[in-house]
Amino acid sequence: METQPDARVRDAESERTAEPERSTQSNSPGPAASGRWPVLTRVVLAVAIFCLIEAWIFHSSFYADLLKPGSAAGSVRTTLQVEQHRQVRDRNQVLGVGDSRMPLWPRLTDGLRGETGYTFANIATPGTYPRDWYYMLREVDPDRNRYSAILIPMYEYEDDDWGDQSGEEVDIHYLAPLLRLSDMFEFSMSFPTWKLRKRAMRAILLRGLTYKQDFRDLLEHQDERMRELKWTRENLAQARYDYRGPERNDVGLEVDWAAQKITNYPPGRTPAERAEFDMILLRPVGPNTGQRAAYRRLWFGRIAHYYSGTRTRLVFFRVPRGPFVRPYPTNATTSVVREMAARGDAILLDQDLLDELEHPEFFMDAVHLNAAGCERFNPILARAAARVLGPLSGGTH
Amino acid sequence: MLFNTVRFFVFLFVVLLLFYRGPRAWRKWVLLAASYYFYMSWNVRFVPLLLGLTCVDYFAALWITRSTGGRRKLALISSLAANLGFLGFFKYYNFLAEGLVQVMGLPTHSLALSIILPLGISFHTFQSISYVVDVYRGEQEAIRNPLDYALFIAFFPQLVAGPIVRAHDFFADLFHWSQPSPEELQRGILLVMLGLTKKVVLADQFAAVSDSYFNNIAGNPGAVTAWTGTIAFALQIFFDFSGYTDIAIGVAQLLGFHFPVNFRRPYLSQSITEFWRRWHISLSSWLRDYLYISLGGNRGGRWRTYRNLMLTMLLGGLWHGASWNFVVWGGYHGLLLSLERMLGSGKPKAASYFYPFRMAFTFALVCISWVFFRAANLHDSATVIGQMFSGVGGRSLFQTWHVVMTVVALCLAMLEEESGWFERLVRAPAYVYATAIAFLLLCIEMIGVTEASVPFVYFQS
DSSP states (O other): OOSSSSOOHHHHHHHTTTOOOBBBBBOOOOSSSHHHHHHHHHHHHHHHHHHHHHHHHSSSSOOOOOOOOSSHHHHHHHHHHHHHHHHOOOSOOOOOOOOOTOOOOOOHHHGGGGHHHOEEEEEETTTTOOHHHHHHHHHHHTSSSSSEEEEESOOOOSOOOOOOOOGGGGEEEEEEEOOOGGGHHHHTTTTTSSSHHHHHHHHOOOHHHTTTTHHHHHEEEEEHHHHHHHHHHHHHHHHHHHHHOOOOOOOTTTEEETEEEEOOOOTOHHHHHHHHHHHHOOOOOOOOHHHHHHHOOOOOHHHHHTTSSSSSSEEEEEEOSSSSSSOOOOOOOOOOOHHHHHHOOOOOOTTTTTTGGOOOGGBBSSBBOHHHHHHHHHHHHHHHHHHHOSOOOOOOO | OOOTTTHHHHHHHHHHHHHHHHHOOHHHHHHHHHHHHHHHHOGGGGHHHHHHHHHHHHHHHHHHHHHOHHHHHHHHHHHHHHHHHIIIIIIIHHHHHHHHHHHHHHTTTOOOOOEEEEETTHHHHHHHHHHHHHHHHSSSSSOOOOOHHHHHOOOOOTTTTOOOOOOOHHHHHHHOOOOOOOOHHHHHHHHHHHHHHIIIIIHHHHHHHHHHHHHTTTOOOSHHHHEEEEEHHHHHHHHHHHHHHHHEEEEEEETTTOOOOOOOOGGGGGSSSHHHHHHHHHHHHHHHHIIIIITTTTOOOHHHHHHHHHHHHHHHHHOOOSSHHHHHHHHHHHHHHHHHHTTTTTOOOOOOOHHHHHHHHHHHHHHHHHHHSSSSSSSHHHHHHHHHOOOOOOOOOOOOHHHHHHHHHHHHHHHHHHHHHHHHHTTHHHHHHHHHHHHHHHHHHHSOOOOSSSOOGGGGO
């Protein structure tokens, strides 16, 4: 804005430094080197280099090893690593999958090995669903010969519609480290909306976008992350093995089913915990949409197909449903797992096998068993599984 | 349709395809249709306004050319009245009404109207004004073909936030259009990528820091907090606006048009005078040519020069937004420019050991002005300024990686100043060029804010 005195022309001339330069001039001295390389080649080369670096960082174990262990992707990765690194001595391995309601603890089943003959392991990860279990099993058992059986927990054998699990976006984050380019169509199209399908495709193609939050967290808390990773590498397996579960129970919980009201909560529960009791125990019975059946048919079907023609059997069982059993009728008209069992694709344990644990003293909240519940759950399940699996194969790897 | 969205890049791809693959005779139509589609994607209701102003200025310029004496002036005044009238109504009506209500003691909001600011009105009206004034001054011929003129006003790369393109530059490109050279295309692509990186990797990250401060000033006491929050905004607005400009210039270059450079590393300035030669250059040169010089420039002696500087910067401040904050922002810069002129400290300095200190001092002065630009009102601005000079500690809002990003950006700016790495990169061997683009893509993927597109700061102007 500074100008020279008196004349406007001189004003403008003196301001030549402030005069906008135009980006017109290429100022190229002589023949440009670019002439030899068409622009399109450079763009293609740039994309190729980007893809190579992206693949090296995100599609290998390079960044996956740095994932926050507590994140969705990190928890799946660390859980699977613990299982992959576990010494497998024979072919009599039984693996549990599932969510947080699957407290299969090797610490409690190892003691029964003489009696059952089987070694039990567990890759259950809180918040996961059957779609996740399929990809987790594929990752942990790529040759389909590591396990005698896969134990799969269910809340009900009937296909009770309660939320559409096919639209769970968090699955994209859980599975990001496990997905391959060949999963593009199958995985993406399993989501009900194009928005989610697009995100799923992006997670497979540009995994860095899915890890963005994790990467930013790493930038912000590098030291903390490194400490966490070190602890996880050195102690997680043992810590999980030694885990004893929470002692607290739901004694004191009272429900007036007729009035659809919880009349008394266990002592010391926070408003959020009380709301969870309401949500789980008093949820309304909705219409039968067939969504759950379709979802189970797809993903349990995939798991069954993955293990078809192998010695690995799928064993479904019903988890203890809660401190109280809801007396409301189910809206389900189908049972995918019963259909599978009828075809010989799966084994169903007696659905009342664990009913004795459906009491407040064995639960810590509306859905999870407490320490006492888990102590009882494991031997019952291990013995029942061994019974249906029959004699040991005796072979070793 | 923000520049930092997938939708824009799909749009751009289609435009480039139609532009280069379609018949030559259609090219202007393709650009005009694309520009109006781009404008309509924001708000279709303002298309008549854009068309109307285009018609008014097109005919005003022809009228000026064909008339003499008082009629020429009448044509000019009509055009200015239409442009400034619409700009004034949409942008400043509520601001003025609020002032009037306070003076007259009427109930609050009693005169207020629910007005949506048409996108880019501040930019395209300035562009129109410069064209009509140039025609009046005899520095530009009136454009005969209405299609050419409509394209000048609506050309989508610069429609919403500049740079403010002068008519003689634009029409030189339009009338003597030639196929961009491979080097120009490479420059265009690199500029688009660099601009996108500046926006989503740097500006949007610093936006999160500055928002956390300015949205809760009372909850973030202390001088260090105030300074880091303000510096974050200084970095946000620079990377945001210069990133937008880079994309605009790059897109124009891909279409064979050449926009003026709008930013030349302004935070390396050693004085406020130099800062304004490097910051939003197309606006500052517009203000100089069409306001400052029209007011008399420095022809009336020292005090008139200071008055003209103050008036220019006050109006320049008001151009940025209708609030007292922008008036103070402009006045502050006008005052500093006048002071530097008075002390003779605004003249270019040779490199010396004092350079870092002068640069840091200038940056601090600019940061103080950004407080008025960012804070919600004068009360908040005063609180922040008070905190900055309170001497009481506070905490840094920057994470280590913010500092690393800032240092890297500063080094790159200094290197560009010294050796012009950007042009070298444009002409570098293919593998170097491609690696640079790949690196930028990786930065966008890993650090960029891509989940939700954050609007550009200057879109509010």
